[in-house]
Amino acid sequence: MNGTGSLHGRIYAELEDRILSGEWQPGARIPFEHELTEQYGCSRMTVNKAISELAGRGLVTRRRRAGTFVSAPRTHAAVLAIPDLRAEVTTRGEAYGYRLLVRRERAAVTEDEIELAAGGGLLELESLHSSDGNPFALERRLIALIAAPDAAAMDFAETPPGSWLLDATPWTDAEHRISAVAASPAEARHLGLKAGAACLCVDRRTWRDGQGVTRVSQTFPGDRYDLIARFSPARGGPR
Known part of the structure:
Protein backbone atom coordinates (compact mmCIF):
# COMPACT_ATOMS: atom_id res chain seq x y z
CA MET A 1 0.00 0.00 0.00
CA ASN A 2 2.71 2.44 0.98
CA GLY A 3 5.93 2.20 -0.98
CA THR A 4 8.75 2.41 1.52
CA GLY A 5 11.01 3.50 -1.33
CA SER A 6 9.50 6.97 -1.02
CA LEU A 7 10.21 9.22 1.94
CA HIS A 8 6.56 9.50 2.89
CA GLY A 9 6.34 5.69 2.70
CA ARG A 10 9.31 5.37 5.03
CA ILE A 11 7.77 7.82 7.50
CA TYR A 12 4.46 5.95 7.32
CA ALA A 13 6.15 2.59 7.91
CA GLU A 14 8.16 3.81 10.89
CA LEU A 15 5.17 5.47 12.55
CA GLU A 16 3.00 2.44 11.84
CA ASP A 17 5.59 0.16 13.43
CA ARG A 18 5.65 2.23 16.61
CA ILE A 19 1.86 2.05 16.83
CA LEU A 20 1.43 -1.65 16.01
CA SER A 21 4.34 -2.70 18.23
CA GLY A 22 2.72 -0.98 21.21
CA GLU A 23 5.56 1.51 21.64
CA TRP A 24 2.93 4.21 21.22
CA GLN A 25 -0.14 3.20 23.22
CA PRO A 26 -3.76 4.15 22.37
CA GLY A 27 -4.37 7.76 23.38
CA ALA A 28 -0.71 8.75 23.08
CA ARG A 29 0.02 11.87 21.07
CA ILE A 30 2.46 11.29 18.23
CA PRO A 31 5.00 14.04 17.43
CA PHE A 32 3.61 17.19 15.86
CA GLU A 33 4.03 17.57 12.09
CA HIS A 34 6.67 20.28 12.47
CA GLU A 35 8.64 17.96 14.78
CA LEU A 36 8.53 15.15 12.23
CA THR A 37 9.49 17.59 9.49
CA GLU A 38 12.64 18.48 11.42
CA GLN A 39 13.36 14.84 12.29
CA TYR A 40 13.16 13.60 8.71
CA GLY A 41 14.43 16.75 6.99
CA CYS A 42 11.46 16.91 4.64
CA SER A 43 8.51 19.11 3.73
CA ARG A 44 5.36 19.44 5.82
CA MET A 45 3.39 18.01 2.87
CA THR A 46 5.40 14.76 2.97
CA VAL A 47 4.73 14.30 6.68
CA ASN A 48 1.08 15.24 6.24
CA LYS A 49 0.61 12.61 3.53
CA ALA A 50 2.04 9.87 5.77
CA ILE A 51 -0.17 10.87 8.71
CA SER A 52 -3.24 11.13 6.47
CA GLU A 53 -2.70 7.53 5.37
CA LEU A 54 -2.40 6.43 9.00
CA ALA A 55 -5.66 8.24 9.73
CA GLY A 56 -7.25 6.60 6.69
CA ARG A 57 -6.42 3.21 8.19
CA GLY A 58 -7.88 4.22 11.52
CA LEU A 59 -4.53 4.01 13.32
CA VAL A 60 -4.54 7.65 14.44
CA THR A 61 -7.10 10.34 15.12
CA ARG A 62 -6.51 14.00 14.37
CA ARG A 63 -7.85 16.61 16.78
CA ARG A 64 -7.88 20.20 15.63
CA ARG A 65 -5.30 22.32 17.48
CA ALA A 66 -4.51 19.41 19.82
CA GLY A 67 -2.47 17.12 17.61
CA THR A 68 -2.63 13.54 16.36
CA PHE A 69 -3.29 10.64 18.74
CA VAL A 70 -3.06 6.85 18.50
CA SER A 71 -6.54 5.41 18.06
CA ALA A 72 -8.04 2.79 20.32
CA PRO A 73 -7.85 -0.65 18.67
CA ARG A 74 -10.95 -2.05 17.02
CA THR A 75 -11.92 -5.66 17.55
CA HIS A 76 -13.32 -6.35 14.09
CA ALA A 77 -13.81 -4.15 11.08
CA ALA A 78 -15.04 -4.95 7.61
CA VAL A 79 -13.57 -2.42 5.24
CA LEU A 80 -14.34 -1.94 1.58
CA ALA A 81 -11.28 -0.31 0.07
CA ILE A 82 -11.64 2.59 -2.31
CA PRO A 83 -10.88 1.05 -5.69
CA ASP A 84 -8.79 2.56 -8.45
Whole structure:
Protein backbone atom coordinates (compact mmCIF):
# COMPACT_ATOMS: atom_id res chain seq x y z
CA MET A 1 0.00 0.00 0.00
CA ASN A 2 2.71 2.44 0.98
CA GLY A 3 5.93 2.20 -0.98
CA THR A 4 8.75 2.41 1.52
CA GLY A 5 11.01 3.50 -1.33
CA SER A 6 9.50 6.97 -1.02
CA LEU A 7 10.21 9.22 1.94
CA HIS A 8 6.56 9.50 2.89
CA GLY A 9 6.34 5.69 2.70
CA ARG A 10 9.31 5.37 5.03
CA ILE A 11 7.77 7.82 7.50
CA TYR A 12 4.46 5.95 7.32
CA ALA A 13 6.15 2.59 7.91
CA GLU A 14 8.16 3.81 10.89
CA LEU A 15 5.17 5.47 12.55
CA GLU A 16 3.00 2.44 11.84
CA ASP A 17 5.59 0.16 13.43
CA ARG A 18 5.65 2.23 16.61
CA ILE A 19 1.86 2.05 16.83
CA LEU A 20 1.43 -1.65 16.01
CA SER A 21 4.34 -2.70 18.23
CA GLY A 22 2.72 -0.98 21.21
CA GLU A 23 5.56 1.51 21.64
CA TRP A 24 2.93 4.21 21.22
CA GLN A 25 -0.14 3.20 23.22
CA PRO A 26 -3.76 4.15 22.37
CA GLY A 27 -4.37 7.76 23.38
CA ALA A 28 -0.71 8.75 23.08
CA ARG A 29 0.02 11.87 21.07
CA ILE A 30 2.46 11.29 18.23
CA PRO A 31 5.00 14.04 17.43
CA PHE A 32 3.61 17.19 15.86
CA GLU A 33 4.03 17.57 12.09
CA HIS A 34 6.67 20.28 12.47
CA GLU A 35 8.64 17.96 14.78
CA LEU A 36 8.53 15.15 12.23
CA THR A 37 9.49 17.59 9.49
CA GLU A 38 12.64 18.48 11.42
CA GLN A 39 13.36 14.84 12.29
CA TYR A 40 13.16 13.60 8.71
CA GLY A 41 14.43 16.75 6.99
CA CYS A 42 11.46 16.91 4.64
CA SER A 43 8.51 19.11 3.73
CA ARG A 44 5.36 19.44 5.82
CA MET A 45 3.39 18.01 2.87
CA THR A 46 5.40 14.76 2.97
CA VAL A 47 4.73 14.30 6.68
CA ASN A 48 1.08 15.24 6.24
CA LYS A 49 0.61 12.61 3.53
CA ALA A 50 2.04 9.87 5.77
CA ILE A 51 -0.17 10.87 8.71
CA SER A 52 -3.24 11.13 6.47
CA GLU A 53 -2.70 7.53 5.37
CA LEU A 54 -2.40 6.43 9.00
CA ALA A 55 -5.66 8.24 9.73
CA GLY A 56 -7.25 6.60 6.69
CA ARG A 57 -6.42 3.21 8.19
CA GLY A 58 -7.88 4.22 11.52
CA LEU A 59 -4.53 4.01 13.32
CA VAL A 60 -4.54 7.65 14.44
CA THR A 61 -7.10 10.34 15.12
CA ARG A 62 -6.51 14.00 14.37
CA ARG A 63 -7.85 16.61 16.78
CA ARG A 64 -7.88 20.20 15.63
CA ARG A 65 -5.30 22.32 17.48
CA ALA A 66 -4.51 19.41 19.82
CA GLY A 67 -2.47 17.12 17.61
CA THR A 68 -2.63 13.54 16.36
CA PHE A 69 -3.29 10.64 18.74
CA VAL A 70 -3.06 6.85 18.50
CA SER A 71 -6.54 5.41 18.06
CA ALA A 72 -8.04 2.79 20.32
CA PRO A 73 -7.85 -0.65 18.67
CA ARG A 74 -10.95 -2.05 17.02
CA THR A 75 -11.92 -5.66 17.55
CA HIS A 76 -13.32 -6.35 14.09
CA ALA A 77 -13.81 -4.15 11.08
CA ALA A 78 -15.04 -4.95 7.61
CA VAL A 79 -13.57 -2.42 5.24
CA LEU A 80 -14.34 -1.94 1.58
CA ALA A 81 -11.28 -0.31 0.07
CA ILE A 82 -11.64 2.59 -2.31
CA PRO A 83 -10.88 1.05 -5.69
CA ASP A 84 -8.79 2.56 -8.45
CA LEU A 85 -10.75 1.31 -11.45
CA ARG A 86 -7.79 1.66 -13.80
CA ALA A 87 -5.67 -0.50 -11.48
CA GLU A 88 -8.48 -3.03 -11.06
CA VAL A 89 -8.88 -3.53 -14.79
CA THR A 90 -5.17 -3.77 -15.54
CA THR A 91 -4.67 -6.19 -12.62
CA ARG A 92 -7.07 -8.53 -14.38
CA GLY A 93 -4.80 -8.44 -17.41
CA GLU A 94 -7.36 -6.50 -19.43
CA ALA A 95 -6.93 -3.28 -21.41
CA TYR A 96 -8.24 -0.24 -19.55
CA GLY A 97 -10.06 2.54 -21.35
CA TYR A 98 -11.38 5.88 -20.13
CA ARG A 99 -13.49 8.59 -21.75
CA LEU A 100 -14.51 11.91 -20.21
CA LEU A 101 -18.11 12.75 -21.01
CA VAL A 102 -18.77 15.89 -18.96
CA ARG A 103 -16.55 18.41 -17.18
CA ARG A 104 -17.83 21.65 -15.73
CA GLU A 105 -17.34 23.87 -12.72
CA ARG A 106 -20.51 25.00 -11.01
CA ALA A 107 -22.03 26.20 -7.78
CA ALA A 108 -23.64 23.89 -5.25
CA VAL A 109 -27.41 23.59 -5.58
CA THR A 110 -28.84 20.91 -3.28
CA GLU A 111 -28.38 20.71 0.47
CA ASP A 112 -25.91 17.82 0.12
CA GLU A 113 -23.91 19.73 -2.49
CA ILE A 114 -23.77 22.84 -0.31
CA GLU A 115 -22.42 20.74 2.55
CA LEU A 116 -19.78 19.21 0.27
CA ALA A 117 -18.74 22.53 -1.29
CA ALA A 118 -18.31 24.22 2.13
CA GLY A 119 -18.50 27.69 0.61
CA GLY A 120 -16.48 26.91 -2.51
CA GLY A 121 -17.30 25.66 -5.98
CA LEU A 122 -17.76 22.16 -7.33
CA LEU A 123 -16.21 20.33 -10.26
CA GLU A 124 -18.75 18.03 -11.90
CA LEU A 125 -17.39 15.12 -13.93
CA GLU A 126 -19.01 12.27 -15.81
CA SER A 127 -16.87 9.56 -17.36
CA LEU A 128 -16.99 6.08 -18.79
CA HIS A 129 -14.50 3.36 -17.84
CA SER A 130 -14.03 0.34 -20.09
CA SER A 131 -12.33 -3.05 -19.98
CA ASP A 132 -11.07 -4.68 -23.19
CA GLY A 133 -13.26 -2.27 -25.08
CA ASN A 134 -16.43 -3.13 -23.15
CA PRO A 135 -18.18 -0.60 -20.87
CA PHE A 136 -17.15 -1.29 -17.29
CA ALA A 137 -18.51 1.60 -15.22
CA LEU A 138 -20.34 4.88 -15.68
CA GLU A 139 -19.06 7.39 -13.15
CA ARG A 140 -20.65 10.64 -11.98
CA ARG A 141 -18.51 12.66 -9.58
CA LEU A 142 -18.46 15.97 -7.70
CA ILE A 143 -15.17 17.32 -6.30
CA ALA A 144 -15.11 20.06 -3.67
CA LEU A 145 -12.63 22.60 -5.00
CA ILE A 146 -12.04 23.98 -1.52
CA ALA A 147 -10.65 20.56 -0.55
CA ALA A 148 -8.87 19.80 -3.85
CA PRO A 149 -8.12 23.19 -5.48
CA ASP A 150 -5.63 21.67 -7.94
CA ALA A 151 -8.52 19.81 -9.60
CA ALA A 152 -9.62 23.08 -11.21
CA ALA A 153 -6.46 23.05 -13.36
CA MET A 154 -6.97 19.42 -14.46
CA ASP A 155 -8.93 18.75 -17.63
CA PHE A 156 -9.24 15.02 -16.79
CA ALA A 157 -9.33 14.20 -20.49
CA GLU A 158 -6.60 11.59 -20.01
CA THR A 159 -6.39 11.07 -16.24
CA PRO A 160 -9.31 9.40 -14.41
CA PRO A 161 -10.36 11.63 -11.48
CA GLY A 162 -10.45 8.73 -9.03
CA SER A 163 -6.83 7.82 -9.73
CA TRP A 164 -5.80 11.46 -9.48
CA LEU A 165 -7.59 12.01 -6.17
CA LEU A 166 -6.04 8.91 -4.56
CA ASP A 167 -2.61 10.41 -5.25
CA ALA A 168 -3.32 14.12 -4.79
CA THR A 169 -5.75 14.32 -1.88
CA PRO A 170 -5.44 11.54 0.73
CA TRP A 171 -8.73 10.88 2.51
CA THR A 172 -9.24 10.26 6.22
CA ASP A 173 -12.87 9.04 6.23
CA ALA A 174 -15.05 7.32 3.66
CA GLU A 175 -18.62 6.13 3.40
CA HIS A 176 -19.97 3.58 0.92
CA ARG A 177 -23.52 2.79 -0.09
CA ILE A 178 -24.01 -0.22 -2.36
CA SER A 179 -27.31 -0.95 -4.08
CA ALA A 180 -28.87 -2.86 -6.93
CA VAL A 181 -30.47 -0.56 -9.50
CA ALA A 182 -32.17 -0.78 -12.86
CA ALA A 183 -30.29 1.03 -15.62
CA SER A 184 -31.92 4.26 -16.72
CA PRO A 185 -32.17 4.86 -20.49
CA ALA A 186 -29.10 7.14 -20.36
CA GLU A 187 -27.09 4.68 -18.26
CA ALA A 188 -28.12 1.79 -20.49
CA ARG A 189 -26.96 3.67 -23.59
CA HIS A 190 -23.48 4.30 -22.14
CA LEU A 191 -23.10 0.80 -20.70
CA GLY A 192 -24.37 -1.07 -23.75
CA LEU A 193 -27.37 -2.50 -21.91
CA LYS A 194 -31.12 -2.57 -22.28
CA ALA A 195 -33.00 0.00 -20.22
CA GLY A 196 -33.97 -1.55 -16.90
CA ALA A 197 -31.09 -4.04 -16.90
CA ALA A 198 -29.70 -4.99 -13.48
CA CYS A 199 -26.72 -2.90 -12.37
CA LEU A 200 -24.62 -2.49 -9.25
CA CYS A 201 -24.34 1.07 -7.98
CA VAL A 202 -21.64 2.21 -5.55
CA ASP A 203 -22.17 5.63 -3.99
CA ARG A 204 -19.17 6.93 -2.10
CA ARG A 205 -18.25 10.01 -0.09
CA THR A 206 -14.81 10.86 1.22
CA TRP A 207 -13.63 13.44 3.72
CA ARG A 208 -10.27 14.83 4.74
CA ASP A 209 -10.23 15.82 8.41
CA GLY A 210 -13.94 16.62 8.35
CA GLN A 211 -13.93 18.48 5.02
CA GLY A 212 -15.79 16.77 2.20
CA VAL A 213 -13.55 15.92 -0.77
CA THR A 214 -15.70 14.07 -3.29
CA ARG A 215 -19.03 12.39 -3.92
CA VAL A 216 -19.13 9.76 -6.62
CA SER A 217 -21.66 7.34 -8.03
CA GLN A 218 -20.32 4.42 -10.09
CA THR A 219 -22.76 2.22 -11.98
CA PHE A 220 -21.54 -1.21 -13.14
CA PRO A 221 -23.30 -3.76 -15.36
CA GLY A 222 -24.49 -6.39 -12.91
CA ASP A 223 -22.54 -9.26 -14.50
CA ARG A 224 -19.18 -7.48 -14.83
CA TYR A 225 -18.14 -6.47 -11.34
CA ASP A 226 -17.68 -8.02 -7.89
CA LEU A 227 -17.18 -6.22 -4.59
CA ILE A 228 -15.25 -8.14 -1.96
CA ALA A 229 -14.45 -7.04 1.59
CA ARG A 230 -11.99 -9.21 3.50
CA PHE A 231 -11.46 -8.66 7.19
CA SER A 232 -9.96 -10.24 10.29
CA PRO A 233 -9.42 -9.33 13.96
CA ALA A 234 -6.09 -7.63 13.22
CA ARG A 235 -4.29 -5.45 15.73
CA GLY A 236 -4.37 -1.78 15.01
CA GLY A 237 -7.69 -1.88 13.17
CA PRO A 238 -8.45 -2.12 9.46
CA ARG A 239 -5.76 -2.52 6.83
